[in-house]
Amino acid sequence: MQKSSLLLAIALAWAPLTWANDVTINGTGVSVEANKAPVHTAKNPQAIAQLPQDYRFAVPGKFTVAVAALNSPPLTVFSDDNKTLLGSEVDIARLVADSLGLELNVVPTSWEDWPLGVASGKYDAAISNITVTKERKEKFDFATYRKDSLGFYVKANSPIKSIANAQEIAGLRIIVGSGTNQEAILLAWNEENKKKGLKPFTPVYTKDDAALTLALQSGRADAFFGPNVIGAWKAALTGKTKLVGSVDGGWPKAAHIAVTLKKGGGLVEAVQTSLNGAIKSGDYDKVLNRWGEGVERIPASEINPAGLGD
Incomplete structure (x- = not known):
């Protein structure tokens, strides 16, 4: 070569990053500059009530989420400070945190790190384009938020x-x-x-x-x-x-991407309720549409549905 x-x-x-400020994907114009402004949603009393009273968040008062430390827009993309992560994955994490009345704490991590991090309680969740699979359901709970x-x-x-x-x-x-x-x-x-x-x-x-x-x-x-x-x-x-x-993603069947949580940790119901509340309010659609991912929307979040290998 x-x-x-x-x-x-x-x-x-x-x-x-400026090269990507105006991109059209799936028929939707996307502006990274405009998408620096976060999409928020209201607290969800039903979701908050589902939080286990004895649950210990990784960081008190915060929803700590492992997100891929990659420039892989529209899922994740570093802002022009090369530190702040933007993207649809971060936006979904924020919708859940807001719904639970918590501050969002995003932790950039590698694909290899999130499984142990979630299982050990280092992270409350991983939102990193993780597909529901039969094998993963043995170790984690899932609340879906997007088609794969x-x-x-x-x-x-x-x-x-x-x-x-x-x-x-x-x-x-x-x-x-x-x-x-x-x-x-x-x-x-x-x-x-x-x-x-x-x-x-x-x-x-x-x-x-x-x-x-x-x-x-x-x-x-x-x-x-x-x-x-x-x-x-x-x-x-x-x-x-x-x-x-x-x-x-679940060939030969369909599969969904999901918020990934510690198996039996007690958070999955609250996260599912948070996602369904955001879907109902329209804030979920705001997130997917502004990143050109509207074609992968789902009508409702499910807990541990069939996935790859089922």
């Missing part, structure tokens, strides 16, 4: 026209997050292909968004498979990628 191409790929991966839609994205000039089923991943090098439901879907498809004598796919794991972009644009990977809203944002922002297929 030529040095000039390498520098261009890195520049695109670490483009300033996944997308396959390739370079804009890629000859690949479609990736939407097991047969179409055969022989491809696909960027995917380790330990995610996306990876689980690809591995299941790969097993199908092995039985049919098709070429295996090769998973490509990257450390961050810069490495992801570089791998795709340099040709070291054929496609990226991840949250559709993240892929749609990048495609709209740079014009360097395109969508070639989408899959439900």
Whole structure:
């Protein structure tokens, strides 16, 4: 790879936030600058009454939430101070905190850290694009807040026209997050292909968004498979990628993204009531719509519904 191409790929991966101030995704115009202003909702007496009297919040008086420490708009994006996290995940966390009469305490963390952090009580919850799965329900409680839609994205000039089923991943090098439901879907498809004598796919794991972009644009990977809203944002922002297929996050069934809580900790009912109150008031729609995620809205929050693997 030529040095000039390498520098261009890195520049695109670490483009300033101002590049993303006006983006249209899923037919909705999104302004990061305008979305710095938080969306609040009213206290929910019913939700507050459901809080266990003996529950000890990680930080007294605050709802402490683990959120991905990534520039992955529209889910999470650092403000221009490079410290404050914005995005739909933070906004959802704020709706729950407001409903419970608590101050929001957002803690940027890694994907690897949130499970132990939630289980140990370091965090009251994790809101990090976490899909409900059969395996995760053994250790955590879930209150859903968004549909899980996944997308396959390739370079804009890629000859690949479609990736939407097991047969179409055969022989491809696909960027995917380790330990995610996306990876689980690809591995299941790969097993199908092995039985049919098709070429295996090769998973490509990257450390961050810069490495992801570089791998795709340099040709070291054929496609990226991840949250559709993240892929749609990048495609709209740079014009360097395109969508070639989408899959439900709970393939072969639908699955939802959920606020993730300690199993049996006693918070899930209050969180569900908080979310349903925000849905009823319209504040939930304000959050999703302003980040271009209205297509993934749900009519009501559910506790521990069927998910990937059920």
